[in-house]
Amino acid sequence: MEAFFVVNPVAGSGRARRAWNRLQDLVGAPLPSSLTRAPGQAVELALGAAHEGYPLVVAVGGDGTANEVVNGLMQLPPERRPAFGQVSCGTGNDFARNTGIPRRLETWLRLLREPHLRPLDLGRVNGRYFLNITGVGFDAEVAHLGGQLPTFIPGTFNYMVAILAQLATYRNQLMRIRVDGRSWEERCLLVAVGNLPHCAGGLNLCPTARADDGLLETVVVGDLTRSEVLRVLPRVFPGTHVRHPKVQVLAAREVEVDSDAPLHWQADGEVMAGLPARLDAHPAAIQLLAPAAAAAAGLPQAAQRQAEPSLPRHAGRAR
Template sequence: MFTTDGRTLCATTTIGVRRAALTAGGMVLVWTFVCGCASAGCDSTAGLQANAKAKRRSVRRRFIAWILRSKPREVPGGAAAALGRRFFARTGGRSGRRSTTLSRLHLKVIYNPTAGRGKARRWVREVEETLRARGARADCEPSTGADDLVRIAAESSRAGYDRVVVMGGDGTLNLALREFDLAKGTLALIPTGSGNDFARVVGLPRTIREACDVVLNGRVREVDVALANNLRYAGVAGLGFDSEVAEFANRNVKFLRGSAVYLYAILRVLPRFTPRRVRIRSENGSRNETIMFAAVGNTRQYGGGIKITPDAEIDDGLLDLCIVHETTRLELLKTLPLAYTGAHVKSPFVEIGRGRTFHFEGEQPMAVYADGEPLTRTPVEFAVCDEKLKVVVPRIGD
């Protein structure tokens, strides 16, 4: 057993062996050594003493071999790269799989310095070091604005990279997707945004190192891309109260993160909101309605976990519709928390549907937001893109 000072003594009078537990550099090394046999305490036969000596020599050899194996070997790329390679080779990354080979992927890493209240800027060095330590070639480039990010992503998707890695949240992903070459490019995402709803839907891990492991070792999955007036989006688009909340959050909320942003914006926008008259057209016909808001989902959630279209599938070739018809502000406020579990669809003034296209036209133009970003205005036609997005996701079982 160990004593409180980190040492233990175990002795046997038969072979006179003492074991000392030594703590060095945070690791406990058990070193067995020989003290010698006292004639007064050892009545063993010569054969037993010979066996004890042989065991002691074996212990010393194993200890020396362990030390030699533990010493980091010099490898190209410096000490940090060597340690990174040793760590991932032993642990196999997030999934625990043992990996004995380094990645040879050529990556383009694009990051929005303002994503996640500046998280992407702070973490890009860790991403770069982690990827390069695993043997990947990583070309990092920051964007200077929305248009610049669209341009960089589009050019990178056609430049022959194995992966175009986007660091950011749903808004950054939305911009990267706008002109991305779906036929040539493969997209990977390291979630560093405020909501990260798309990342949650496809099962991406939240830590930088685990997300980097998916970038290098994940599988490529083809998913749907939604369109609003032929402009792409990945998750959920909305109009009416929904878009006014997103607009308020983008312009005025700088001190909160995640779902708290949208909850705060809801409370600020709701008192002055009035229902909207719209004309809705789909494969099933057209009608006029008075609504609080409408959401068209390629995925099931937005706003940091609000499951507004809870049954949406990202690869079924269809869009899911949620219409919240006219109701009182109090009823709307009572129903919105239910959307975190998808239970809002049971409310009598909530309508859900599914189809390939939906058309909305309002008496007055309304803003349409998608993935938390301003996208277009009504009249708006929602549809599914003919091409799929190739995105890197965790392997099944990870």
């Protein structure tokens, strides 16, 4: 399958550049590509490749690079939109973890030579598309701080350092939440809205989110004390934090989160300022180059959830 590669050479503290050079060595010839030189440029490069008629545009980098490439491709109407792929070599690599995209380059090349495409849902927040998770509150403030830490600190460890630092200063905030027309106010640690389960280098924050059901998984983590946060945090890795009585999970097509506090929001690890955060689901928005097993996966759970939007998947307390 003919592909154009958008390469972020500084992703993963230079791992992306090394992976890109190795990939071309394995192919034995130069591949059509452009290298980014500034944040945000992957959007333009992906859009340019689409206008040139490439049927597949591949992000070489981490989740931030993938996010930018998708936002470039989504500027085109569906009938002109190329498929999307990723060579995952960033810091957190959550999109590859979520979708089964192989990290080994030799295996990834087989994927390119024997391509399988599957439709992929996307989320959108304030006009920006996201692949994994958007969060407001504690996780976004952690991501904001983590972005200021040295880039040589690995993804999950970076997140843990930022978590420990924020635990000393962060205060739960009163948030106004609307999920498919149902509204309430609650003091929250965070609100996470997931198209896929993992973020921050492996945290299973939205454990039952799937990008093939047309819905977003909304995880509302209520007014946890610091000691409760410390007890719940290890449970985020296996995804069992959603069993805590102060956590509720809802499936939704549209979500809005607002607060009077000066909070950030993050989408795929990219931090933005300014609430409210208005989110909506975009079913089957783009075709993904994926392993055959993922491309052929059945959707029995998705069909059930599409029939039951905005119902709690796990409600810590009734409202």
